[in-house]
Amino acid sequence: MRRRITLKQIAKELDVSISTVSKALRESKEISQDTRDKVQAFAKLYNYKPNNIAVSLKNKHTKNIGVIIPEIVHHFFTTVISGIEKVANSKGYNVIVCLSNESFDKEVINMETLANGSIDGFIMSISKETQKKKDFHHLREVVNQGMPLVMFDRVSDEIYCDKVIVDDARGAYQAVEHLIHTGCKRIALITTVDYVSVGKLRTLGYKNALLDNEMGVDEDLIIKIEDIENCDKEIEKLFDLDNFDGVFAVNELFALTAMKIAQERGYRIPEDISFIGFTDGILSKHASPTLTTLAQHGIEMGEIAADMLIEKIEEEEEDESFRTEIIRTSLIQRDSTRKI
Amino acid sequence: MRRRITLKQIAKELDVSISTVSKALRESKEISQDTRDKVQAFAKLYNYKPNNIAVSLKNKHTKNIGVIIPEIVHHFFTTVISGIEKVANSKGYNVIVCLSNESFDKEVINMETLANGSIDGFIMSISKETQKKKDFHHLREVVNQGMPLVMFDRVSDEIYCDKVIVDDARGAYQAVEHLIHTGCKRIALITTVDYVSVGKLRTLGYKNALLDNEMGVDEDLIIKIEDIENCDKEIEKLFDLDNFDGVFAVNELFALTAMKIAQERGYRIPEDISFIGFTDGILSKHASPTLTTLAQHGIEMGEIAADMLIEKIEEEEEDESFRTEIIRTSLIQRDSTRKI
DNA sequence: AAAGCTTTTGAAAACGTTTTCGTGTTGATA
DNA sequence: TATCAACACGAAAACGTTTTCAAAAGCTTT
Structure with a gap:
């Protein structure tokens, strides 16, 4: 069982510096074609892959987005997740799913643990209990810390953030x-x-x-x-x-x-x-x-939510303007109603 | 919008060293009660929370587990996720969900991106395409790197790892x-x-x-x-x-x-x-x-899978023995069959 | 041969933690 | 007064990257 190889080890083996290796792998033209080839060959041989955690720490973004929903055994929410996953993945993000189980406390805990650096932004639909209590301090805190948030379906007027709702x-x-x-x-x-x-x-x-x-x-x-x-x-x-x-x-x-x-x-x-x-x-x-x-149109909601979130995550200077997208429902006629 | 505060900033404000702050917050008795109180009060005031990424990098574990399933819009899989979430959460883990959409390529990509440090272990059910192709190199690679893996429902005999299957x-x-x-x-x-x-x-x-x-x-x-x-x-x-x-x-x-x-x-x-x-x-x-x-019994499967995984993750020396748990189905009698 | 380039490389800081080890201070003991 | 613990704290390394800046090496030009 071979552990993952690191830049440091490659550097040592090839008798060059860590920075040389790093640059060589990223095709920097600071490095001669010769060494670039050599390093890349070696890296490929040992199946080098950069450590995500280290990259995240350095670059201050994780390429993860957090999704908090009340329940996953609920077809509507899974369609939304499908949509989120689809666009998130296409833009290089992973989706971390947390369930509140309709509980306020669990929602708060989930948000707090994710907000400590694990993710770049939130997509969420609040729990019934939260709606009942009308306590949104955890949401407020997160947006105050500058973390992008988009709420969908079950949203709150008290929080200023992007939203996607059904009409x-x-x-x-x-x-x-x-x-x-x-x-x-x-x-x-x-x-x-x-x-x-x-x-x-x-x-x-x-x-x-x-x-x-x-x-x-x-x-x-x-x-x-x-x-x-x-x-x-x-x-x-x-x-x-x-x-x-x-x-x-x-x-x-x-x-x-x-x-x-x-x-x-x-x-x-x-x-x-x-x-x-x-x-x-x-x-x-x-x-x-x-x-x-x-x-x-859950899938569409998820796609739009993810698009909005990633846009906010990736924009340079944060703007304080928020949109709320309204998804139109459409009537699917089947056999439980009379034909016109 | 105040950004998150770090140990370094606290140390500076309080005119002590970073190590003192770190130790004080973790109740180390190396530090006097006085400074401990002072530091903790300050940290609380500024709502200090350790940065997960930094902790992960230092401690070599992320407290995340990766789940890869073919489809989320599928009731059985969501029940399994529910079960996984439940025990994962109770043990302090987050769940990162990735969907393969029954595609081999997507499954491979998902595994590779997660395996680079983002998670401590995998729970997965393979895609139809993977079953058809019988190409399991990505699974093999992951277990070779010493990353714990438990497969459920759709498993492969070719991979040696923990499994949870329905009978x-x-x-x-x-x-x-x-x-x-x-x-x-x-x-x-x-x-x-x-x-x-x-x-x-x-x-x-x-x-x-x-x-x-x-x-x-x-x-x-x-x-x-x-x-x-x-x-x-x-x-x-x-x-x-x-x-x-x-x-x-x-x-x-x-x-x-x-x-x-x-x-x-x-x-x-x-x-x-x-x-x-x-x-x-x-x-x-x-x-x-x-x-x-x-x-x-999807929930139960999820719970067992998560338990097995976390056990493997947290054990000191890795043992090479793998279990496969078999979940018994049970007959739910309703009205589409005659009564005995 | 000295000066001035360009090309190639490496040292080091930084991200935010944890942890080991060393050091300075205090008070007690011989 | 010298010695020794016990106590309180800090410096620094480490985790694995990226990136800036300086330096070395190889050129060409006078």
């Missing part, structure tokens, strides 16, 4: 209008509790769409789910209490669960009730009937 | 036996092409189960799918050509697609045909009917 309100609006246009008269909403920013926004879009179409908002048709694991119980209640001919759910799972309950109760989809979900994941595509959804 | 053959056997015990007489297999090691193993288990139950293997009932995107076409053919009352599919997608086709053709599930899939992902749980599957 949640508009997407929801679009979904509800689609239900209306295909003939739905009473449309229910299955959403999350309000502190989840995207849930709130989607709720807003829902209401606006109804109002703009002179349909009036009936609070009885809105259920806000806290305990996602047992969402079926809550959704059952909705079916017990009221009737409706359209459902807009803020995620796939809620939509599928609702469809299943509807089917058990003998409703036909989409003839009796139409369904639309948010997030175009694997579930929607393979549900029966297949679910009409709003695609969030 | 694919046994799981498949178990699945097919379950079909037999619940009354299936003619069982079809939907699998992948042979170079995918796990597909091959599962095929083996299928055949063994049939043979052991005196049912004979009918090659007409076996289809090997290359183009996953268009698996429905191939599966249709199976339905066209033959009839059967049980289906074992080597993944969720094949199983769901087959179920859908069966339903379209008017078969009742599980009365007319029973289905079992491999991998207990989200699809199985939300399919209709819900799909009986073999759980692969």
Whole structure:
């Protein structure tokens, strides 16, 4: 088992100085062609590769970017990571992934350990708990230290940084209008509790769409789910209490669960009730009937986030201007809604 | 925007030496309580945190572990990552994730860039292309350099290292036996092409189960799918050509697609045909009917892999003995199979 | 042969730590 | 008062690079 070879060892073997070796390997024309060839041949033979850590220490950049997300077992986030990875890799960066597991404390710890020199910048989506607590000191600290940060999907207005978000309100609006246009008269909403920013926004879009179409908002048709694991119980209640001919759910799972309950109760989809979900994941595509959804374009979000971050990392003087990119959702029509 | 403060700066401000500061912060009793207090107070005030890169360079370990997987948009792999993250984090390690996208070249590049000092060890599952090519020089090189490596799920016999695998053959056997015990007489297999090691193993288990139950293997009932995107076409053919009352599919997608086709053709599930899939992902749980599957316990795999790796990383003298842990699958009974 | 170039090389500092070893100071002991 | 520990601190090397600057060596030109 041979350990990695270093510049120093090459220098010693070839009886030249370390600087000569370093320059020779980087094709500096300070060094004669002869020695360059000699050094390079030797380096190749011994499979020399510069030590990243040493290079990082010297050059003050690591070529790593840190990604902190709440959960990785979540299709949307993995699509975003895919996008990030793709552009990061193409620009020579590695991706360090940390999971907060929706916990504030873990998010803080992750940020602190990564911020101590391991990475050149952050891409993150904050945890539910952080959104609830509204404590963003860790983010503030990081940007104060001059570390580039781009937030995506679950962002905070209190932090000045680049952002990439989905146009949640508009997407929801679009979904509800689609239900209306295909003939739905009473449309229910299955959403999350309000502190989840995207849930709130989607709720807003829902209401606006109804109002703009002179349909009036009936609070009885809105259920806000806290305990996602047992969402079926809550959704059952909705079916017990009221009737409706359209459902807009803020995620796939809620939509599928609702469809299943509807089917058990003998409703036909989409003839009796139409369904639309948010997030175009694997579930929607393979549900029966297949679910009409709003695609969030996670890959694109990841790509844009990575592009923005790397731009900030690599620019000479830091500018204090921040952008927020808004990704438009698009409606994927499938079989859970009526055709126009 | 204040940059991070260093030992040198603290030393200067407090008019002591760098070594004194370093020792004071690490509670060395070489330093008087007075100066220790003073230094620590100052460090706290200026929020001093040691630079990871410098520490890594000095101490020859990075507290990072590299994970290379073929695809992240794949539920099984994300569960494994979850498991890895969990134990890695609890032991003070970060996880650097790289995706090979099932490409040999990308896998090689990823390994090479990470191996140059960025990480203390690897956890990986090889790409399809690598399995096809059977070229493992990059793995061999890494282990020759003394870098700990643990492979999971898609492994190679040619490389001597720690491994964590699913007992694919046994799981498949178990699945097919379950079909037999619940009354299936003619069982079809939907699998992948042979170079995918796990597909091959599962095929083996299928055949063994049939043979052991005196049912004979009918090659007409076996289809090997290359183009996953268009698996429905191939599966249709199976339905066209033959009839059967049980289906074992080597993944969720094949199983769901087959179920859908069966339903379209008017078969009742599980009365007319029973289905079992491999991998207990989200699809199985939300399919209709819900799909009986073999759980692969990805989280556990990740945890074990990380434990093995960290053990190797942290042991004093390297031992050349390698283990391979086998994770038992377990059958999750749902509604796509008949009750016993 | 001296002066002035150009070409080629090497010494050393720097990045931010950790750690070994040496040294100066203090107070106690002989 | 000389000796010796114990204590408190600092200098310096080391990790593996990159880069600046100086110097040496080889030329050409007078």
